[in-house]
Amino acid sequence: MEKGIFYAVSTGAGNAELLTLQAIRVLKSCEVIFYPESEKNTIALASISKITEIDFSKKTLVPCKFSMTKDEDKRSAEYQKVASECEKYLLKGKSVAMLSIGDVSLYSTAARAATLIKKLGFEVIFIAGVNSFSAAACSALASLCERDEKLSIIPGDAYYIEEKLQSALKEEGTKVLMKMGRHLKEIISILNEEKLIQNATLVQNASLPEERIFRKTELMTLSKEDFENAYLSVLIVK
Template identity: 35%
Template sequence: MNGTLYGVSVGPGDPGLITVRAVEVIRACGVIAVPRSSDGAERVALGIAENAVPELGKKELVELSMPMTRDPDRLEAARAAAVESLAAYLRAGRDVAFLTIGDVTVYSTYGYLHERVKAMGFPVEMIAGVPSFCAAAARLGEPLTDAAKPLHIIPAPYEGLEEALALPGTKVLMKSGKYFGEVRRLLVGRGVDARMVERCGLSGERVYRSLADAPDDAGYLSIIMVKE
């Protein structure tokens, strides 16, 4: 019998925000997979899970190379290699938990692997979690949206960012990383009401009620909230 691949959300950072279901799946799986990339997010996800499931350290750990690049050839090669690595465990009847920060359905590298592994005939399942932008809004003590106001989730490097900022309602900007300085200058220049939480729920967490106070070297794990 083939094993099952689980995409497991571990939440934004605070181990208290990892779900009971995620803990159950991590405990049940003999193999733990994490993406390996230059932003170090895989170590963040692994650290969150280890705090919630101490016995995780006794399980087999598989690091899958996922380069932070827009080069389609490099991305395709990395994804194909990751799928083959996962498939080898699944063929052997071993269940695999692929850990991802935040929620597995939001800007997660797991999504690419999920569809390909599923197409190969293996059972797959996504385990929902607390999205980072929800945790950031709670940390700020503000609702993301209310009444009939829309909510937009936008990647900060998005080429149409200026147009997206004109949309009604609340805008959440994710994945700013190396683009943060440019994004901050754009937002400050437009005089919008924006605040940011960096490394929400993790060591080194920083909260900025004004982007003007934030440094240009804010990390990849930064959530910017723009409200009307």
């Protein structure tokens, strides 16, 4: 029996209209769809559920639970479990699509799972998508780079914990901070201390109906709820 193909499918920043035609075609063709599920959301699944061309009654939907733990052994075990579940379907000749918000090449659980599945001997294909910082910049009418300007993507939570954020913010070019987690409030305080608040724009839930944009000193007026909803937040510092 011919093996199935594993597709890591980007679903874009959240709005269903940001799914590519290629992503829709692949999702229509795959019998099995794995999607990330957490206590907070199932954003990737919610995005594709609005695509009327996909008949979900004929799909097998499999939730993937990934914890936010920093324990690498536990995280590795979670990915191994997902890869093993995918393998069962792939060996039966069924192609599997694993959803990833944004673009699968950037901070993606699907990309890490794909590495394991490729080692098992299966064909892996990445489907590109609209990443969150591009969607955020477009919502804010912001040009990320012009001519020869540099663009840096910074995982805010990790850089804050490792005390590397201040030095990273002093580098040339535009800085995009993602994955800020519970440290968004502290990161904004650092921007203020470094006198960069006037150059900063925060976009939450880019492309979604709940989208909010805060510019410059507006960042100092964020509420407790705004900080608690930091999961889909992108900070652009010019």
